[in-house]
Amino acid sequence: MLQVEQLDVFYGDIQVLWDISFHVHNNEFVVLVGSNGAGKSTLMKTISGLVRPKRGSIRFGDVRLDQLKPYEIIKFGLSHIPEGRQLFPEMSVLENLEMGALNPEAKAKRKETLEWVFSLFPRLKERTGQMAGTLSGGEQQMCAIARGLMSLPRMVLLDEPSLGLSPRLTQEIFRLVQEIHHKGMTILMVEQNVKQTLAICDRGYVLENGRIVLEGRGQDLLEDQRVKEAFLGL
Amino acid sequence: MSTPFFESHELTKDFGGLRAVNGLSFHVNEGEIFGLIGPNGSGKTTVFNLIGGYYPITSGSLRFQGTTLNSLPTWKICKLGIGRTFQVMKPLRRMTVLENVMTAAFNRTDVIAESRKKALEVLEFCGLAHRKDMTAKGLPIGYRKRLEIARALATEPKLLLLDETMAGLTPQEQAEGVTLIRKIRDSGITIIIVEHIMRVIMSLCDRILCINYGQRIAEGSPQEVANHPAVIEAYLGKE
């Protein structure tokens, strides 16, 4: 479904991604792990069009994304839920969610989608009128995920959804991600909770200093000596 | 009984209609690492902000080595010997790492040379010395978190407040962080730490306070707190 080939990405003169190639199949749950500053978020941003690659190609189904703008990319059913929540702080939860369904198809089904999203996150339903900026961290994260789902995407990119969340909420988020996945959505996720994520995903890639150094099924990676050393603190 | 090193008494903070901190009392002994945990939005950062003098206290009081902190401005609190890091990092973006830390070191000296010396020591201590001439804005997250700590240390605090300095780090980096924090404590600095990563909290803290809705739900040794049913219910979740 998503096919990335030989991607080079720069910030100004500094190269952060080197020759990245990977793919995600339809209805697959793929995880990207890597240390700080490895370039995971940059990769996500490149796919969703926030950052332009210098070389390489990104295909989603049969469209090429790499020269498109973010607001064009979302029309093809790709939704990026960014690191750090990025809500609209002075808009209500409901308005934030509505902003998630701007393209015509999603807009037509806005009512039903809202119901669905509220069933996933009952907490949000209680807070529809509250300004998003005053939600607690966990609620904000839920709101961000819910908003990303409002466009009824075929695939979601999730960047560190558990960052700064309590253990309990972290588990809740993971449960939700799995639930969404089981509903038939393709997922590409970045996580620092390596152990847990690798355990529930289909496949994983390890990113180091802007390069993909390992690839494999989640369980296999968990067993890998290098992964153990670098990420599991063993 | 002698006055505790740091004490919060019936601390309360309202934001409009929202009571973010609700009659919270606790104390911290000199030389210990005190963990503050709780679900998101339970008021941990708010407690830090109240200690740091960023918001006026609604009611209750904070005392540090016998001095009441209520209504002192932030910079005076720092002068008293309370250093802090920010959950949302605030590097001085266009200054170099060294300059960032020197600015903090001026807290105890007016002389350039001394502050530079102090700053270099701290950078060495935090493992940032090799990055000292980089501007802070170009620093990767892991180093930025260390810079936060280094800056707080350079003010020569007696009490250090660490707000989620491990979030977003890999387990490997977390382990390094834990070592660093231990080292800081061993140098005689008392620490209050907020963190969601239980492994870090459990291995570092002497005592832990768990709060929810700005109220205490449990306090005690790491083991006691981790097994407390209310904590599991509100915070840890069932494993």
Added chain:
Amino acid sequence: MKAIRWQIALIVAASLIFPWVVRSEYYLHVIILAYIWVIIGSSWNLLAGFTGQVSFGHAIFFGIGAYTAGLCATKLGVSAWWGVIFGGPMASLIGFIIGWICFRLRGPYFALATIAVGEIFRLIAVVWRSFTGGMEGILLMQTFRSKLPYYYLALFLSLTCILAIHLAMRSKWGYYFVAIREDQDAAESMGVSAFRYKSLSLIISSFFTGVAGAFYMNYMAFIDPEVVFSLHHISIMAILVGIIGGVGTLWGPPLGAFIMVLLQETFRSSFFGLAPRWVSEVHVLVFGLLVIFVILYMANGVVGDWDKIRRLWSRKAESVAATAGKGS
């Protein structure tokens, strides 16, 4: 470092002998104006560029200094030169009070507040006729017929101002000023009293601006509220001087002062009478375009983006060399 010191010595030496080389009083006049702007621009830059508090109201301090000097003469009957001594402290005092009121505002709101305060001062100076003379202004006679005393005094004052700012920036104050600019909350957490150091920066800044105003009164010998409290011709001009030269750099504003004053005079006089008259009519337009251009392409000014400019040049030179090479 050595090389820089050498260059500075050269600039100072050149400034000192300038009147003996170029003997035209008119050019001296233009350079004296430039020195006044060096002081205003550098002072503005201390507050805005280094401390991050963008003032749209530096005319206040300039005006206070100028009126202190003028009123010394008209109300106290003493020499207006006393203004050069009292104008600075007077402006600092007003600066402190304004800071006390406005420093609780941050960023653009501070800037807006300074516009408002500036207008209030101007209007008061206009309306309070019995004290300030209102729009009839204050006219004195210059003390010296020769330009030389003014030239050297202006040179001395501007060098003093630059030196003072240099020393301040090299001390703890400088670190604190920049820290406040970068992140006020973080600075406070490091024991910096933002209010105290913002005030300090404003006091120094307004002091020198006031001195410049007092010197201006003595040199130009005529002031009225529209002249010295002008939003456009003083406050915004101060900003343009800073921006074009380069905010947050020591040598940017002085350079910006020379660029702006020379440009203004060149255009006003239609390239000293060489170009057709309409040229002088477009000088404000050229200013406007210059501002737009600088902000778009050299956001940090001539000094701030010096490396960028040099790179551009050398690249151009390279490509010229390359094509030349191909041609031969």
Added chain:
Amino acid sequence: WGEETLRVGIILPLTGAKANFGEIEKLSFDMALKEINDAGGINGKKLEFLFEDDTGRPEVARSAAEKLINKDKVLMLGGGYGSSETFAIAGVAQQNRIPFLVNTGSDDKITEQGWDYVFRLNPPVSEYPKALESFLVEVVKPKTAAILYENTNFGSSGARKFKEICQRLGIQVVVEEGYEHGGVDFKPILIKVKDKNPDLIYMISYVMDAALLMRQSMELRVKPKLFVGGGAGFTLPEFPKNAGKAAEKVFSATLWYQTLKYPGALDYYNKFVATYKKDTEYHGAEAYASAYVIADALERAKSTSRDDIRKAMAETDMMTVFGPVKFIAYDKKTNQNRLPTYLVQWIDGRLELVWPKELATKPYVYPIDWESVWR
């Protein structure tokens, strides 16, 4: 080349808010210059005017004067439009001992400093209402007056002088208020004036403020015995154009009118209109006359030294389109030309000279029934 031409610096506002007046003056200077040179120049040499733009700001006026004196080495200076700018230029001229003939800047102070190098062709602002004064004494005999003026040098010194006249005549000043030039809404001040109901409203305003003041007075039905403008805005063609019927029957003090029986006055007016296809008024006449005064002085000067030119200026005694010119000392003033002033009134959309009576082009209309005028 330098020997062939006699260079005189003229400083006027050629850009900025006052530029349209500066333009009229410059064109008048140009017109006079051409006539003078066509008639053979000055003692066989050509006269040349170097124009400098003061942009309507005193500090710039000073730079311009510096440049003319020190760089261009002109023989003397002329021009001077705004009072503040003129004041600043006069200071420089006196300091450098170079003669300066002021043609418009009208603040009294300019010739009250004892400056021997500064001459003024036009009457000072305090004398603008001189004709009005006799009109008031002989015809209106008001008890109370309101004075409204723009907060500029010209406005506030004019207001101060008129207040002195009121005191002399025993007229009580019930409102005296300055306003910021360019206001949109003068109603608050007019409401206050209406409440005090003065016999006379004296206004010193440029043309657009003048038009708005009159329109809003009409709107609020402010009805004194008479409205009088203190020169400046009230005599310009734009005034009735903008004020509409609210301009009707308004009086104004003025310095000059083309139908005055000065030799060449009407010719100047007609020639200007024919040449430049636009109207001219007293400012233009001042400039035109001033060019001739300058030429006359240079012709008589024993040498081109500044001192000889000054002496020649001081001895000036000639007739111009603006009236007789002779620099004398009176009251506190020195080197001041003394001229009568006039009172004009807008009657049926035309500006008519109504006072002094013997010169009147039409009899004045007074008393005035405002309701019927404004209907």
Added chain:
Amino acid sequence: MSVFVQTVVAGTLMGGIYALIGIGMTLIMGVMKIINLAHGQLMMVAMYITYVLYEYLHVDPYLALVVTMPALFVLGALIQRYLLNPLIKVEAILPENQVLMTVGIGMVLTEIARMIFHSDYKSVRPAYTSISLYAGPIAFNLPMCIAFGIAVLLTIGLFIFLLKTDTGKSVRATAQNKEAALLLGVNADRIMVFTYGLGAALVAAAGTLLLPIYYLFPDLGGAFTLKAFVITILGGLGSTVGAIVGGVVLGVSESLGATYVSMGLKDAVGMVIFLLVLIFLPGGLKRLTKI
């Protein structure tokens, strides 16, 4: 008593004009967070267009709205597209760079107007400009009443637009978090271009309605830019209803100040209120009225 009533009436009507000027600013400064020091200058441009239409084509100023609003929309959009949007990508020490850019734009607009029309005063005087309605001794100027009505209508329109339409929500979203808006499919650059254009169109309405009451010269902008700030801060940033309230409060207090204190300090009254609100009531009157 009638002095007081007439003063308040005059101030309120003036407030309507102020509100018109403030509405565009509320959008540009309050919603988009762009401090626009070229606001008055944009108004001036609209006024010149109105003038040309009236003088040469004899188009009534109220009809001219149909031309000036779209024209200024285009001008505003071009400014945002080519001068302000690129700034976002430029890293500079002072975030106030954008403010200075608008200063430069203001200068350029003024000077271009001066080159074309010279410094002369221009005015437009259709017959109805001096019609007043009288309620006893109290006069109501007709064009000002009409301007007041239009100000109310535009406010309501803008209010509904921002709160109820997707485009309006996108405008607010883009202002609050541009990157997130992009990710959700908002063409953020275009929205910003649109918003600035809309703000310019609104101030064009103000200019066109002001011209019959006032007059026109190239330097007219600056003073009105300041008024626009005062109104926007008074009313509360981003509050559409606040623009009306702010405008009227400013108009009335200036009038009262002029009548009862001093005409010369009329503008100072506005500035003092502005300062007081900035300092003691951040959030403006919105804080009091909650809208």
